[in-house]
Amino acid sequence: MSSLRLINIDKSFGKTAVLKNINLEVEEGEFVVFVGPSGCGKSTMLRIIAGLEDATSGTIEIADQVVNDVPPAKRGIGMVFQSYALFPHLNVRDNLALGLKQSKEDKQLIDERVKESSRILHLDPYLERFPAQLSGGQRQRVAIGRAIARHPKLFLFDEPLSNLDAALRMSTRVEIANLHRQIDTTMIYVTHDQIEAMTLADRIVVLRDGVVEQVGTPMELYNNPVNQFVAGFLGLPSMNFLPAEQIGSKQGATAGIRPEHLVFGESGPIDATVVYVEQLGGDTNVIVKLAAGAELTARLFGQHKYSVGDKVKVAVDEDNIYLFDADGKRIR
Amino acid sequence: MQKVRRSPFNLFAVHAILITYTAIALFPVVVILINSFKSRKAIFRDPLGLPDAESFSLVGYSTVFEQGDFFGYFQNSMIVTVGSLFFILLFGAMAAFALAEYRFRGNTLLGLYLALGIMIPIRIGTVAILELMVATGLVNTLTALILVYTAQGLPLAVFILTEFMRQVSDDLKNAGRVEGLSEYVIFFRLVLPIVRPALATVAVFNMITIWNDLWFPLILSPSEETKTLTLGSQVFIGQFVTDWNAVLSALSMAILPVLVLYVLFSRQLIRGITAGAVK
Numbered sequence: 070m071s072s073l074r075l076i077n078i079d080k081s082f083g084k085t086a087v088l089k090n091i092n093l094e095v096e097e098g099e100f101v102v103f104v105g106p107s108g109c110g111k112s113t114m115l116r117i118i119a120g121l122e123d124a125t126s127g128t129i130e131i132a133d134q135v136v137n138d139v140p141p142a143k144r145g146i147g148m149v150f151q152s153y154a155l156f157p158h159l160n161v162r163d164n165l166a167l168g169l170k171q172s173k174e175d176k177q178l179i180d181e182r183v184k185e186s187s188r189i190l191h192l193d194p195y196l197e198r199f200p201a202q203l204s205g206g207q208r209q210r211v212a213i214g215r216a217i218a219r220h221p222k223l224f225l226f227d228e229p230l231s232n233l234d235a236a237l238r239m240s241t242r243v244e245i246a247n248l249h250r251q252i253d254t255t256m257i258y259v260t261h262d263q264i265e266a267m268t269l270a271d272r273i274v275v276l277r278d279g280v281v282e283q284v285g286t287p288m289e290l291y292n293n294p295v296n297q298f299v300a301g302f303l304g305l306p307s308m309n310f311l312p313a314e315q316i317g318s319k320q321g322a323t324a325g326i327r328p329e330h331l332v333f334g335e336s337g338p339i340d341a342t343v344v345y346v347e348q349l350g351g352d353t354n355v356i357v358k359l360a361a362g363a364e365l366t367a368r369l370f371g372q373h374k375y376s377v378g379d380k381v382k383v384a385v386d387e388d389n390i391y392l393f394d395a396d397g398k399r400i401r
Numbered sequence: 402m403q404k405v406r407r408s409p410f411n412l413f414a415v416h417a418i419l420i421t422y423t424a425i426a427l428f429p430v431v432v433i434l435i436n437s438f439k440s441r442k443a444i445f446r447d448p449l450g451l452p453d454a455e456s457f458s459l460v461g462y463s464t465v466f467e468q469g470d471f472f473g474y475f476q477n478s479m480i481v482t483v484g485s486l487f488f489i490l491l492f493g494a495m496a497a498f499a500l501a502e503y504r505f506r507g508n509t510l511l512g513l514y515l516a517l518g519i520m521i522p523i524r525i526g527t528v529a530i531l532e533l534m535v536a537t538g539l540v541n542t543l544t545a546l547i548l549v550y551t552a553q554g555l556p557l558a559v560f561i562l563t564e565f566m567r568q569v570s571d572d573l574k575n576a577g578r579v580e581g582l583s584e585y586v587i588f589f590r591l592v593l594p595i596v597r598p599a600l601a602t603v604a605v606f607n608m609i610t611i612w613n614d615l616w617f618p619l620i621l622s623p624s625e626e627t628k629t630l631t632l633g634s635q636v637f638i639g640q641f642v643t644d645w646n647a648v649l650s651a652l653s654m655a656i657l658p659v660l661v662l663y664v665l666f667s668r669q670l671i672r673g674i675t676a677g678a679v680k
């Protein structure tokens with residue numbers, strides 16, 4: 070059974086097309102992450118799935134039912150927003166219960182569900198507090214709890230972690246991963262943070278300018294990007310691109326090399342000069358300038374003593390070179 | 402947290418300017434107040450002097466209470482002001498919500514049309530309004546005044562509130578929709594409380610204009626039963642053109658209710674005015 074199916078979705082605001090012919094099928098229990106640069110239409114996609122926005126054309130199916138004309142509250146979805154969006158006039162308990170009360174569930178069930186959400190997200194100490202009396206991390210947990218309480222068939226997350234600081238982001242990310250393991254419901258998650266995408270996703274959907282560039286598991290996308298955009302989007306530091314002829318390739322217009330695939334040594338076919346060094350402790354990022362002109366970032370494991378101006382010889386395994394044609398399409 | 406440090410000179414200058422302004426603004430009010438408690442002779446002999454044992458007199462107040470139906474006027478003013486404010490805020494907020502929240506054909510045009518009234522004074526239409534009221538039999542009713550003031554206040558209210566409603570987080574409204582709240586609940590329970598400062602601002606601006614208006618009460622409902630306080634006090638001037646005691650006493654009492662309402666709204670008002678500035 071498919072949990073979500075998008076068929077030929079188009080969306081335009083006035084004359085500007087924001088989403089172009091999106092097709093996607095999500096299996097039950099899958100964790101799918103939408104990534105892409107700012108403004109590429111991720112949030113719009115999510116709002117269309119939620120029913121907060123109408124698609125200009127196309128069909129949306131949730132749990133094999135066409136839901137194009139079903140209002141958001143009846144689609145069986147739970148949604149978590151970037152700005153938490155808790156109801157300021159209700160305490161945490163009532164925030165968790167509101168959706169169920171609106172759909173006229175009986176009191177006992179509501180109590181159970183509130184208890185359950187509160188247990189899963191460790192909200193017991195805060196149940197009587199109002200949103201204004203909670204920290205950012207606690208508010209986001211309440212928002213997630215509110216989505217859980219209704220036992221949705223589909224969870225939608227719109228950049229839920231981007232208002233949190235780095236440490237909290239990490240721990241909440243782990244919490245979301247655990248949550249998915251516990252309740253095993255389909256989750257659609259929007260982010261522009263590639264670490265969130267890589268760590269959480271079963272499958273990643275890369276969007277650019279309203280077009281799906283590639284869909285696949287994180288490692289598929291990392292190892293086999295279909296084009297230069299996907300190759301450059303995933304990976305940190307991002308892939309090096311340089312004119313193909315500078316590394317002696319006859320094919321392709323652009324060559325791509327991941328920073329970790331550059332090897333420095335006594336012997337190597339390419340001469341280069343160190344122009345910048347970043348010591349990160351565990352890793353060392355070295356930026357070198359090739360004799361031919363291109364600058365490459367290399368990621369070396371461990372600590373290395375290079376300094377600016379050092380001459381080095383760089384080698385790359387032939388198999389680790391990606392080649393793209395003039396339009397950015399991958400040819401090898 | 403450390404306080405922003407200011408030079409003593411700046412502090413002094415700011416306070417000097419503010420105090421001067423306050424004094425200038427309050428001067429006429431104070432003169433009216435003190436003279437309303439003085440005998441007629443004392444008013445003319447020493448207009449700026451405080452009432453003392455000899456010059457103290459409540460004759461003005463007693464005249465006001467005896468000659469006109471002061472409480473009746475007062476009640477009329479109250480009904481008209483509160484009624485108009487209620488409708489201005491209700492309809493203004495509803496229109497603003499629709500303009501800010503829903504995308505529909507002609508949205509911008511409708512917004513402009515509604516805002517047009519800011520620039521065109523409603524008094525231009527007085528004759529037409531009077532004809533309309535005569536035709537509908539609303540002359541000499543408070544309803545006529547409430548309708549006119551609502552129409553007069555709506556354009557600015559819609560304009561200001563639309564801006565504020567645009568700033569209310571979309572996520573919050575969307576969260577409400579996902580949880581199954583109706584648009585009415587979203588409007589009344591989620592959006593209105595957030596724009597409360599803006600509502601208070603609109604309320605205060607309109608309240609003062611309506612309370613002080615002489616034009617429409619004089620034209621649309623000058624009958625004894627429907628006179629507002631301002632119109633009533635004006636009549637004192639006509640009747641007792643030499644009796645300043647009554648005029649000053651009536652004015653003093655007319656200030657009070659606006660003052661009370663203002664104090665009630667003022668905290669919200671200041672937040673409304675500064676909301677854009679500190680965000």
Ligand SMILES: Nc1ncnc2c1ncn2[C@@H]1O[C@H](COP(=O)(O)OP(=O)(O)OP(=O)(O)O)[C@@H](O)[C@H]1O
Pocket residue numbers: 082087105106107108109110111112113114261
């Ligand atoms: N109501 C609207 N009217 C007109 N254009 C809109 C509207 N909402 C979004 N857009 C446009 O649609 C495009 C996609 O917006 P969207 O919010 O989906 O981007 P996003 O991928 O979520 O970006 P971000 O990562 O910054 O959140 C943007 O170019 C935006 O300007």
Ligand SMILES: [Mg+2]
Pocket residue numbers: 111112113
């Ligand atoms: Mg977004």
